[in-house]
Ligand SMILES: O=P(O)(O)OC[C@H]1O[C@H](OP(=O)(O)OP(=O)(O)O)[C@H](O)[C@@H]1O
Ligand SMILES: O=c1[nH]c(=O)c2nc[nH]c2[nH]1
């Protein structure tokens with residue numbers, strides 16, 4: 001979805017992300033045991049660290065994939081993959097949106113369990129586990145992309 005169609009935003013604080021990633025860990029502990037985690041960079045790195053801590057996993061690899069430049073989806077670039085078919089592995093990402101990244105990752109590691117913290121409807125069928133769904137026209141704002149700043153009073157922006 002292009003940036004001008006993204007009407008709503010869903011800001012996520014560090015605390016919220018930690019809570020949601022821990023909720024994901026609770027779900028995944030019941031589905032294990034897991035051999036290791038493949039974190040999809042860069043967004044999957046923080047949730048993968050939280051899940052790895054909660055599941056006491058020390059074997060963590062990276063799947064390095066980039067497709068968005070700011071809010072525009074471009075050509076998908078697979079920079080680094082993980083050897084093997086993914087049997088016994090968890091793949092962690094921050095979110096699934098159109099599902100393009102998830103599709104590519106599933107082809108690379110077909111036996112892995114794919115888990116994200118957030119999911120939008122188009123990508124939802126491609127994830128095995130997730131915590132919170134947001135609408136397709138919502139842009140999720142992660143804490144590493146935000147900083148505190150002042151905002152004008154509502155009365156000045158509502159007309
Ligand atoms: O379901 P999709 O439409 O494929 O979008 C989801 C992917 O897009 C974002 O990554 P991005 O490519 O922006 O790289 P980043 O993680 O380094 O920010 C996000 O972290 C997911 O990996
Ligand atoms: O920070 C982000 N928020 C999103 O909603 C999104 N969708 C794809 N890639 C994304 N990155």
Ligand SMILES: [Mg+2]
Nearest residue numbers: 041042043044
């Ligand atoms: Mg990503």
